[in-house]
Amino acid sequence: MFRTEQIEQNEGSKLSVEVLHRIQFALTISFHFIFPPLSLGVGMILVIFGIKSVRTKDPKWRQLSMFWVKIYGLIFAMGIATGIVQEFEFGTNWSQYSRFVGNIFGSLLAAEGIFAFMLEGGFLGLMLFGGTRLGNRMWLFATTMVVVGATFSATWIVMANSWMQTPQGFEIKDVGQGPQAFMTSFHDVVFTPSFLPRVLHVIAACWMVGSSLVLSVGAFYILKKRHVELAKTMVRVALPVFTVVALLQVAVFGANQATEVAKNQPAKLAAMEGLYQSESCAPMYLLGWTDANAQTTNGIHIPCLLSFLTDKSFDATVTGLEATPRDEWPAVNLVFQVYHLMINLGMLFILIGLVACGFWIWKRKIWNQRWLLWILVSSVVLTELATETGWWTAEFSRQPWIVWQVLKTTDAYSPNVSFSQVMFSIVMFVLLYIVVFVVFIRLLDRHIKEGPPPPVDPDETSSLPDSFGEIFRRRSRVSSGGD
Amino acid sequence: MWLQTTWFVLYVIIISGYVILDGFDLGVGMLSPFITHNDHDRRILLNSIGPVWDGNEVWLVLGGGALFAAFPLVYASLFSGFYLAMMLVLLVLIMRTVAIEFRSKRPEAWWRSLWDWTFTLSSFGITILLGVALGNVIRGVSLDQHGNLNVSLLDLLNPYSIALGLVAVAMLCLHGAIFLTQKTEGELLTSIKRLIPKLLIAFFILMTALIIWTLLRDEQFTQNFKDRPWTAFFPLLAFISIAAAWLFIRRGAYLSAFLASATMIALLMGAIACGMYPVMLRSTTNSAYDLTVQNASAAKETLTVMFVIALIGMPFVLLYTAGVYYFFRGKVELDDDSY
Numbered sequence: 001m002f003r004t005e006q007i008e009q010n011e012g013s014k015l016s017v018e019v020l021h022r023i024q025f026a027l028t029i030s031f032h033f034i035f036p037p038l039s040l041g042v043g044m045i046l047v048i049f050g051i052k053s054v055r056t057k058d059p060k061w062r063q064l065s066m067f068w069v070k071i072y073g074l075i076f077a078m079g080i081a082t083g084i085v086q087e088f089e090f091g092t093n094w095s096q097y098s099r100f101v102g103n104i105f106g107s108l109l110a111a112e113g114i115f116a117f118m119l120e121g122g123f124l125g126l127m128l129f130g131g132t133r134l135g136n137r138m139w140l141f142a143t144t145m146v147v148v149g150a151t152f153s154a155t156w157i158v159m160a161n162s163w164m165q166t167p168q169g170f171e172i173k174d175v176g177q178g179p180q181a182f183m184t185s186f187h188d189v190v191f192t193p194s195f196l197p198r199v200l201h202v203i204a205a206c207w208m209v210g211s212s213l214v215l216s217v218g219a220f221y222i223l224k225k226r227h228v229e230l231a232k233t234m235v236r237v238a239l240p241v242f243t244v245v246a247l248l249q250v251a252v253f254g255a256n257q258a259t260e261v262a263k264n265q266p267a268k269l270a271a272m273e274g275l276y277q278s279e280s281c282a283p284m285y286l287l288g289w290t291d292a293n294a295q296t297t298n299g300i301h302i303p304c305l306l307s308f309l310t311d312k313s314f315d316a317t318v319t320g321l322e323a324t325p326r327d328e329w330p331a332v333n334l335v336f337q338v339y340h341l342m343i344n345l346g347m348l349f350i351l352i353g354l355v356a357c358g359f360w361i362w363k364r365k366i367w368n369q370r371w372l373l374w375i376l377v378s379s380v381v382l383t384e385l386a387t388e389t390g391w392w393t394a395e396f397s398r399q400p401w402i403v404w405q406v407l408k409t410t411d412a413y414s415p416n417v418s419f420s421q422v423m424f425s426i427v428m429f430v431l432l433y434i435v436v437f438v439v440f441i442r443l444l445d446r447h448i449k450e451g452p453p454p455p456v457d458p459d460e461t462s463s464l465p466d467s468f469g470e471i472f473r474r475r476s477r478v479s480s481g482g483d
Numbered sequence: 484m485w486l487q488t489t490w491f492v493l494y495v496i497i498i499s500g501y502v503i504l505d506g507f508d509l510g511v512g513m514l515s516p517f518i519t520h521n522d523h524d525r526r527i528l529l530n531s532i533g534p535v536w537d538g539n540e541v542w543l544v545l546g547g548g549a550l551f552a553a554f555p556l557v558y559a560s561l562f563s564g565f566y567l568a569m570m571l572v573l574l575v576l577i578m579r580t581v582a583i584e585f586r587s588k589r590p591e592a593w594w595r596s597l598w599d600w601t602f603t604l605s606s607f608g609i610t611i612l613l614g615v616a617l618g619n620v621i622r623g624v625s626l627d628q629h630g631n632l633n634v635s636l637l638d639l640l641n642p643y644s645i646a647l648g649l650v651a652v653a654m655l656c657l658h659g660a661i662f663l664t665q666k667t668e669g670e671l672l673t674s675i676k677r678l679i680p681k682l683l684i685a686f687f688i689l690m691t692a693l694i695i696w697t698l699l700r701d702e703q704f705t706q707n708f709k710d711r712p713w714t715a716f717f718p719l720l721a722f723i724s725i726a727a728a729w730l731f732i733r734r735g736a737y738l739s740a741f742l743a744s745a746t747m748i749a750l751l752m753g754a755i756a757c758g759m760y761p762v763m764l765r766s767t768t769n770s771a772y773d774l775t776v777q778n779a780s781a782a783k784e785t786l787t788v789m790f791v792i793a794l795i796g797m798p799f800v801l802l803y804t805a806g807v808y809y810f811f812r813g814k815v816e817l818d819d820d821s822y
Binding site for chain 2: 073074076077078080081082083084085087088090091092093095096098099101102103104105106107109110111112113114115117118119120121122123124125126128129130131132133176177178180182183184186414415416417418421424425428432436439440443446447453471472
């Protein structure tokens with residue numbers, strides 16, 4: 001995609017199959033990545049509702065939980081359906097990659113399956129069907145287990161991806177099946193230098209997305225003057241989470257990442273900031289455009305901030321793209337733009353959060369600020385966009401490597417899959433995902449418009465089994481027959 | 484190396500776990516239109532698998548992950564070689580997931596009927612596609628020396644593999660029907676019990692024919708059983724399990740019948756594994772290109788780490804899977820949480 005040198009004819013067709021494989025992976029993972037952050041984040045809010053239910057016995061918390069758990073189920077189903085695609089695609093579209101990294105990457109995916117998916121899949125039924133079967137404490141337990149599972153899942157998958165960004169703990173050998181990466185230390189594979197900063201950043205992003213969906217629905221009800229008391233409760237729970245995480249995301253997790261990337265993947269940071277020449281007192285851009293021919297970047301910038309972020313000193317030297325061979329550069333402007341979109345959205349979230357909190361603290365005036373409520377309604381689209389652009393930044397800026405400085409993407413795809421086969425599957429996924437997404441949005445919309453279920457009588461809730469002992473002593477339900 | 488064989492056995496256990504658990508909910512999907520067209524009863528059938536189907540599907544994800552980690556070369560060759568078939572598997576998996584989730588969200592008859600048919604057809608699709616894929620794995624594929632193959636969709640549809648696909652349909656319909664006896668009552672139960680003898684006879688005939696066909700056409704498969712005579716216990720015990728399932732159904736011991744059916748599936752998967760071992764993916768071009776438990780596995784370090792992970796993780800998985808099934812035991816009743 002980025003090579004402009006003369007390409008031989010057969011090389012040309014080979015390249016385009018590679019591009020198709022990349023397009024398919026990018027499309028399917030971007031679509032998949034809409035859902036897991038939503039379910040992890042909404043799950044976390046459900047845990048808060050669950051704790052409140054147990055502590056206060058106020059039936060409104062149970063009512064909110066049962067409203068949101070339905071939404072959770074819908075999102076989760078979309079996550080499963082699109083997630084299996086990702087696991088299969090390593091084998092179907094990236095067989096050379098799978099052979100090369102199976103020893104390492106495969107084991108992290110399998111561990112995700114055993115520790116994370118099984119936990120989520122096992123307890124999900126209890127969580128979704130617990131409303132009429134479980135008391136507050138046991139429902140909270142099931143929900144917590146699902147959220148712990150989702151967090152494990154995020155952890156293992158970011159761990160696997162971090163190994164692709166900053167690989168270590170392996171050696172390359174050919175034992176007769178072509179070169180393969182063999183694990184020398186599981187500890188090093190798990191704790192690569194980028195892992196911890198990245199996993200914190202991703203989990204915080206999930207909380208942002210989840211809390212913004214709750215904010216969005218709450219603000220919508222307030223604007224439409226429906227279920228106003230419950231809606232205010234949603235906002236009261238979600239807004240502090242949103243604001244605090246937005247601040248942490250930029251000030252702690254994001255800043256950490258800049259330091260980490262500068263240290264481990266300088267070419268990546270240089271592409272993100274459009275820094276062609278190594279500089280001391282390197283600027284950080286707010287907006288800009290990179291010019292590949294002139295090797296310059298123009299735009300609005302803050303002088304020396306990049307140097308400060310990477311090395312806590314305004315005249316630290318930041319390595320530019322010039323240190324990397326030209327054919328190992330990613331698509332600089334693309335990386336620059338998606339990265340800056342993410343950063344700017346992150347700043348915007350802080351602003352939205354602080355303004356909304358301000359109006360709330362100031363005599364609860366937030367409930368009358370229609371413009372602000374409308375911004376909150378739209379916040380979930382913005383947080384989704386920020387997570388997507390964050391993921392794109394990570395993946396685009398790693399190119400042309402699939403495993404950073406170890407394996408190139410062009411050596412990773414399945415050589416035995418033809419152009420027309422990939423074309424077919426891309427068309428299939430596009431059509432399928434459009435249909436599924438439209439139905440998903442319509443059902444979500446309908447569910448939100450229908451509103452929360454009527455409150456549950458606390459006596460009824462307290463008659464449900466609420467400890468392990470009660471659950472397992474409970475007799476199989478007597479059949480009532482018919483309808 | 485014992486670790487490689489251990490992982491092969493673990494892999495067969497995971498796949499059997501998938502076929503047993505997702506198998507009954509696929510069976511419920513395939514059977515639904517043959518049992519009832521009434522909306523209330525359809526919802527009973529759907530909700531019989533409601534709290535557990537996504538947990539069951541996770542076993543497929545686990546199977547994919549375990550194959551990737553323990554036998555990466557098989558994973559890479561098989562998945563890329565069966566490219567279009569795998570894409571169709573993904574298509575029907577997604578359609579099925581959304582059909583279950585979307586179906587009861589709206590009351591209109593056309594809406595429910597649309598997703599009911601999607602549910603049924605995609606359940607058939609998954610069963611047939613995976614059955615046909617297994618048939619081709621047993622038959623062997625045109626692997627070259629780099630472990631690459633490219634089988635067109637039409638080549639996959641050879642008579643032997645289609646036969647295996649049909650056996651899979653009969654087996655999972657039977658398994659699903661037996662599962663439903665625990666979950667239904669009244670007229671619905673009666674109509675399911677009427678189906679069971681027919682399914683049982685169909686499955687018995689198809690399976691016996693397939694076993695004979697396999698032994699006749701596949702010398703290596705037969706030779707493996709001759710070399711390891713004790714492995715013949717797998718198919719023999721499978722036949723005993725079917726008989727036991729039938730007796731339990733007649734006595735009304737539905738849970739025992741289900742366990743017998745599950746045991747039968749595990750034994751049949753075990754029998755296939757015994758006929759294949761140590762080959763995992765056979766090359767029809769040259770037996771030197773076969774991918775075996777030895778030459779296609781991950782290295783010792785990875786297998787060891789994975790084994791420790793499995794030892795830690797699997798007891799928990801089995802514990803809470805059993806707990807969830809116990810919690811949702813008994814006949815299905817519809818309530819506000821139901822699909």
